[in-house]
Amino acid sequence: MSVEFRLPDLGEGIHEGEIVEVLVSVGDRVLDGQPVMVIETDKATTEVPAPVSGVVKEIRVKPGEVVKVGAVLMTFEAEGRAVAAAPPEKDVSREKAGGLEAPPGGGETRPAVTASKEPPAAAPSTRRLARELGIDLRQVAPSGPGGRVTPEDVRRHAELQGRKPAAPSPQAAVAEEEAPVARTAAPEAAPAPSPAGEPLGACDPHGAIERVPLRSVRRATAKHLARAWAEIPHVSHQDVADITELDAFRRKHKAEIREAGGALNMIVFVLKAAVAALKAFPGFNASIDPEREEIVFKRYYNIGVAVDTDRGLIVPVIRDVDRKSVRELAVELLDVAERTRRGKAEREEMTGGTFTLTNIGALGGTAFTPIINHPQSAILGMGQARLQPVVRGDLERHEIVPRLLLPLIVAFDHRIVDGADAARFLGMIIEALENPEELLLVI
Amino acid sequence: MAKMTMVQAINLALTQEMEKDDSVVVLGEDVGVDGGVFRVTDGLIGKFGPERVIDTPLAESGIAGISIGMAVYGLKPVCEMQFSGFDYLAFHQLESHAARLRWRSQGRFRVPMVMRAPYGGGVRALEHHSESREAYWAHTPGLKMVIPSSPRNARALLVSAIRDPDPVVFYEPKAVYRAFREEVPEAEETIPIGRSQLVREGRDVTLISYGATMHPVLEAASLLKERDGVEAEVVDLLTVSPLDDSLFTQSVKKTGRAVLVHEAPRSFGPGAEIVARLVEKSFLYLEAPIARVTGFDVIIPLYQREREYMPGTERILRAARETLSF
Numbered sequence: 199m200s201v202e203f204r205l206p207d208l209g210e211g212i213h214e215g216e217i218v219e220v221l222v223s224v225g226d227r228v229l230d231g232q233p234v235m236v237i238e239t240d241k242a243t244t245e246v247p248a249p250v251s252g253v254v255k256e257i258r259v260k261p262g263e264v265v266k267v268g269a270v271l272m273t274f275e276a277e278g279r280a281v282a283a284a285p286p287e288k289d290v291s292r293e294k295a296g297g298l299e300a301p302p303g304g305g306e307t308r309p310a311v312t313a314s315k316e317p318p319a320a321a322p323s324t325r326r327l328a329r330e331l332g333i334d335l336r337q338v339a340p341s342g343p344g345g346r347v348t349p350e351d352v353r354r355h356a357e358l359q360g361r362k363p364a365a366p367s368p369q370a371a372v373a374e375e376e377a378p379v380a381r382t383a384a385p386e387a388a389p390a391p392s393p394a395g396e397p398l399g400a401c402d403p404h405g406a407i408e409r410v411p412l413r414s415v416r417r418a419t420a421k422h423l424a425r426a427w428a429e430i431p432h433v434s435h436q437d438v439a440d441i442t443e444l445d446a447f448r449r450k451h452k453a454e455i456r457e458a459g460g461a462l463n464m465i466v467f468v469l470k471a472a473v474a475a476l477k478a479f480p481g482f483n484a485s486i487d488p489e490r491e492e493i494v495f496k497r498y499y500n501i502g503v504a505v506d507t508d509r510g511l512i513v514p515v516i517r518d519v520d521r522k523s524v525r526e527l528a529v530e531l532l533d534v535a536e537r538t539r540r541g542k543a544e545r546e547e548m549t550g551g552t553f554t555l556t557n558i559g560a561l562g563g564t565a566f567t568p569i570i571n572h573p574q575s576a577i578l579g580m581g582q583a584r585l586q587p588v589v590r591g592d593l594e595r596h597e598i599v600p601r602l603l604l605p606l607i608v609a610f611d612h613r614i615v616d617g618a619d620a621a622r623f624l625g626m627i628i629e630a631l632e633n634p635e636e637l638l639l640v641i
Numbered sequence: 642m643a644k645m646t647m648v649q650a651i652n653l654a655l656t657q658e659m660e661k662d663d664s665v666v667v668l669g670e671d672v673g674v675d676g677g678v679f680r681v682t683d684g685l686i687g688k689f690g691p692e693r694v695i696d697t698p699l700a701e702s703g704i705a706g707i708s709i710g711m712a713v714y715g716l717k718p719v720c721e722m723q724f725s726g727f728d729y730l731a732f733h734q735l736e737s738h739a740a741r742l743r744w745r746s747q748g749r750f751r752v753p754m755v756m757r758a759p760y761g762g763g764v765r766a767l768e769h770h771s772e773s774r775e776a777y778w779a780h781t782p783g784l785k786m787v788i789p790s791s792p793r794n795a796r797a798l799l800v801s802a803i804r805d806p807d808p809v810v811f812y813e814p815k816a817v818y819r820a821f822r823e824e825v826p827e828a829e830e831t832i833p834i835g836r837s838q839l840v841r842e843g844r845d846v847t848l849i850s851y852g853a854t855m856h857p858v859l860e861a862a863s864l865l866k867e868r869d870g871v872e873a874e875v876v877d878l879l880t881v882s883p884l885d886d887s888l889f890t891q892s893v894k895k896t897g898r899a900v901l902v903h904e905a906p907r908s909f910g911p912g913a914e915i916v917a918r919l920v921e922k923s924f925l926y927l928e929a930p931i932a933r934v935t936g937f938d939v940i941i942p943l944y945q946r947e948r949e950y951m952p953g954t955e956r957i958l959r960a961a962r963e964t965l966s967f
Binding site for chain 1: 897924925926927928929967
């Protein structure tokens with residue numbers, strides 16, 4: 199029996215993935231559950247297991263290709279009667295590819311993609327608009343005649359999602375013009391922002407260029423950050439923490455944590471201090487539900503830690519930071535960061551964050567502008583800790599001492615909290631970091 | 642510049658090309674002494690003599706076959722089929738020889754002939770005198786299929802057809818032959834074969850047609866403007882094959898809507914190909930299904946029912962409005 203293996207629904211609104219590697223060749227015999235390809239969805243790579251035992255008959259995808267949910271990846275000549283009696287192929291693949299599915303609980307809930315089989319009714323031009331705005335037509339409520347989705351429906355949906363209507367394509371712009379000359383000249387010459395991909399040009403009016411498809415992590419990052427920036431009114435607040443004492447403490451216990459399999463970085467302490475501040479200021483551990491006009495306060499503390507990888511910025515999430523010891527956090531952080539760098543972190547490890555920490559310090563820099571990890575309400579950035587002369591005392595009696603100073607920046611959603619809250623929030627973190635003994639009391 | 646009917650404009654093209662080039666010859670039934678059934682070849686035999694304006698027997702296959710032979714040996718025959726409804730008798734000659742001789746001989750022989758034929762309904766004619774079967778020719782690789790819509794473009798296209806190195810089928814809409822006059826410049830004018838023309842600018846809907854139905858189409862475009870305030874863009878194909886899809890696909894990218902009009906029967910007619918090109922090239926710009934206003938899949942009726950068959954202004958208006966209100 200021939201079995202088509204389709205890309206299963208990945209959940210979490212993800213509707214496509216990039217093929218990273220195909221692990222089998224046509225003619226290979228595979229066993230049910232044996233990995234047959236590696237797929238990268240938004241930010242995680244996953245090995246996809248074979249849905250049946252059998253022989254690979256046909257491989258329809260190549261590495262580098264972006265495939266949509268439901269696309270046929272490969273076909274198998276399945277073996278055995280048990281398989282022939284199995285439920286329809288799609289269900290088989292869904293079931294077996296459990297690893298790809300969204301985690302059943304945990305993480306904030308997003309409206310699931312209702313994968314209705316029937317495509318929604320809409321004119322092709324409306325489909326183009328939806329495609330340009332990145333809107334899934336199946337999620338748009340239709341208002342047109344005969345249950346059709348109209349362009350207005352798509353625009354309204356986009357606004358609800360906080361997406362700005364894209365700049366009109368050259369064709370659309372041309373349509374606005376009366377000038378007959380422009381009509382014939384423009385459309386073919388100026389490439390529209392087409393997802394189908396334009397021919398790669400070698401130069402523009404100012405010099406040589408190279409066009410590279412926006413793919414994979416870069417693409418996910420671009421979409422996500424654009425949304426965050428468009429939707430969230432960002433304000434940032436900065437201060438400096440004196441971590442001289444804390445660093446001494448850190449160096450003292452470094453070796454011991456290393457033996458336990460972790461790395462005692464300053465991040466671990468900042469995580470702990472942040473979670474204490476999040477508990478005191480719940481507005482920083484929240485999100486906005488725009489449709490119901492409500493603030494959703496999260497009563498769990500999952501902190502994403504931005505990791506710089508050669509594929510781009512990836513943010514694995516450390517769960518329940520409030521319930522883990524410094525030692526546990528140091529071990530977990532090292533493990534997840536290393537796996538993330540190797541592309542081995544699981545998809546569910548990237549989801550469900552309530553707050554994010556980003557540390558540019560290792561590469562230098564004192565002040566920067568972190569962008570909030572939508573739909574969270576705040577992000578904490580760490581600059582580079584530097585030994586600096588600090589003046590103590592007053593004008594009459596003072597001394598200058600070398601101290602280790604850590605710049606901290608919090609960017610926050612001004613819809614939920616105000617600058618004064620941010621000052622207090624950051625103040626509490628600094629207080630904890632500057633007084634390791636107090637840190638003990640708050641964590 | 643003189644105002645001319647299409648008949649006079651075609652006569653002018655033939656006269657001037659024959660004056661300019663000795664290898665151009667005209668042949669067909671009654672094209673000589675009688676000056677042709679619609680007087681298209683009137684006066685040519687007096688000017689150029691019976692060696693270059695040849696009255697042939699009533700034998701379409703022979704007319705086409707002789708033309709192919711003349712063309713292969715260096716002449717540029719312009720043969721006339723007295724009504725397109727009889728050119729099927731020449732179909733074998735054109736399909737099996739004229740259209741493929743260049744290919745068959747790997748380029749050694751060319752067939753620079755033109756087959757003219759009055760086509761289409763609207764003049765209350767007999768059976769076999771009103772059909773619109775351009776699809777037969779357009780579907781034949783190796784042939785070009787040209788259909789003018791007005792005196793001026795008929796003249797310019799015929800000059801291009803005569804000079805074309807390959808066989809061209811040139812259908813003349815007889816409903817337009819004497820329907821109106823248009824300024825036709827005395828000086829030479831050509832229109833390249835294989836290029837369509839934008840005859841009216843608009844932004845709301847694209848009307849695509851050619852030949853005789855261009856006139857109800859243009860009338861419908863004016864009425865849409867007057868009555869509905871709708872700006873229709875109108876494209877005249879001029880050449881049915883090879884089909885120039887760049888202009889109309891571009892236009893539909895702007896308007897999002899298309900109505901195409903021809904009097905040929907609907908199924909497998911030229912309109913079907915135009916719809917296919919629009920779907921291939923302008924798909925994501927379409928805001929409504931593409932409408933076709935065509936003849937029906939029946940033999941064109943005799944004169945009492947002919948008007949029901951022809952795509953008239955009202956049918957075009959209705960289709961345009963449906964498309965616009967989709």
